[in-house]
Amino acid sequence: MADEVDLYDDRGNQLASNVPLEAISPLKNPAIKKIVNLTIRTGAVDLAKLENKLATGTIAGKGMVIRGVGHDFPILANAEAIAEQVEDMLRVSEDDDTNVELMAGGKRMLTQVPSARILSDYSVGLTAAMGALTHAIIDVCDVSMWEAPYVHAAVWGMYPQDPDPADGAVKMLVDVPIKNEGPGFVLRNIPVNHLAATVRKRAMQGAALAMILEEAAQFEMGNCMGPHERGHLLDLAYEGLNANNMLRDLIKENGKTGTLADVVYSTVERAKADGVIKPLKEMPSGFVVYDADDMQLWNAYASAGMLAAVCVNCASMRAGQPVPSNIMYSCCLMERETGLPGPDFGMAQGASVSSSFFSHSIYGGGGPGVFYGNHIVTRHAKGQFIPCFCAAMCIDADTMYFIPARTSALYGEVLGAIPEFAEPMKAVAEGAQEIM
DSSP states (O other): OOOEEEEEOTTSOEEEEEEEGGGGOTTTOHHHHHHHHHHTTEEEEEHHHHHHHHHHTOOSSTTOOOTTOOOOOOTTTTHHHHHHHHHHHHOSSTTSOOEEEEEGGGTEEEEEOOGGGOSSOTTHHHHHHHHHHHHHHHHHTTOOTTTHHHHHHHHHTTTTTSSOOTTSSEEOSSOOGGGOOSTTOGGGOSOHHHHHHHTTSOHHHHHHHHHHHHHHHHHHTTTTOTTHHHHHHHHIIIIISOBTTHHHHHHHHHTTTOOHHHHHHHHHHHHHHTTSOEEEEEOTTSOEEEEOSOHHHHHHHHHHHHHHHHHHHHHHHTOSTTHHHHHHHHHHHHHHHHSSOOGGGGHHHHHHHHHHHHHHSSSOOSOGGGOOTTSTTTTTSOSSSHHHHHHHHHHOOSOSSSOHHHHOHHHHHHGGGSHHHHOHHHHHHHHHHHHO
């Protein structure tokens, strides 16, 4: 791959120039590899909530209360000692990458299980942390053998009766393996709201983080073999990492008075000016059909245009609700403006129809913020789709029932403190420069 791009941040500042496309590959870029590594190793613990659960008997799952049972274990008062023991139990060797940190005055705790513990299954990022936390609380708070099962239940939730410890004390971005749709879906099984909260609701940064994980998943799913690898990296560069400042230019050009169609027109004009597309023939009606010598590069331009259209239109109403229809009509207009296929060669448009039905129509299940690439109606698109949903929920001014603050505050507070998660565009650019 001979392609080179310049990478810019969400404020239009150049981060790196003449970056070879391979340098942003999830297989080579050290920042992307670290983001993926931390995603499957990092947990967030709400110690204050855990202490309250034990005090009120609301353990073992949603809506389940053990009446008359309350245990006033001084978890917050002993947070430092508990964190120290958790780290000591998790650590495999003295110089490994184990990390346990207290945050929010000792009310929250970040856990990073060492890479050495991940032998064959990323679930150890969850199970090892829960196991260590259980033992630490029992030891530090001097819990008797009769009361220890309550601590276990509060930390592990309904596991093992339910293989999904959804009400457990340790929360991770990724979900348990049983909830993955198939091979390679681990990094696509992260709700949009979690990512929006992690980047503090900044649209382009959220889209970048979402696309980094989505495209890394494409590599794991076997979709980036041979000639397809370049196409996916171009999509990541232009839509996710603001290559050549194109994404921000499209948003800025149309941000004040532009409509969704205006963004499409701007995208097409940019593609024409850069020589990405050229007239093929003029129809009797005067309609010009375009052609592209490099269809993968056109797809990257179209994908960036789709995200820009979502940002402009959702921002105009300060709401994330229209993201499925924004995707649908930006794809549709792009096809009709050029005669060329839209983003993901029609997959994005198709996924937008079904996701619109699930979030807005008869079903009305939960809104854009609870979607993820693992969902039955969004899994068909290959990386370009979910970043648009994440950007929309970053822009949303809390008009939805399921907002990041409601569903994902803990992730924002704990995981948002990790530089690679908070500033993914900067991290990837710096990672690319390391290996150039």
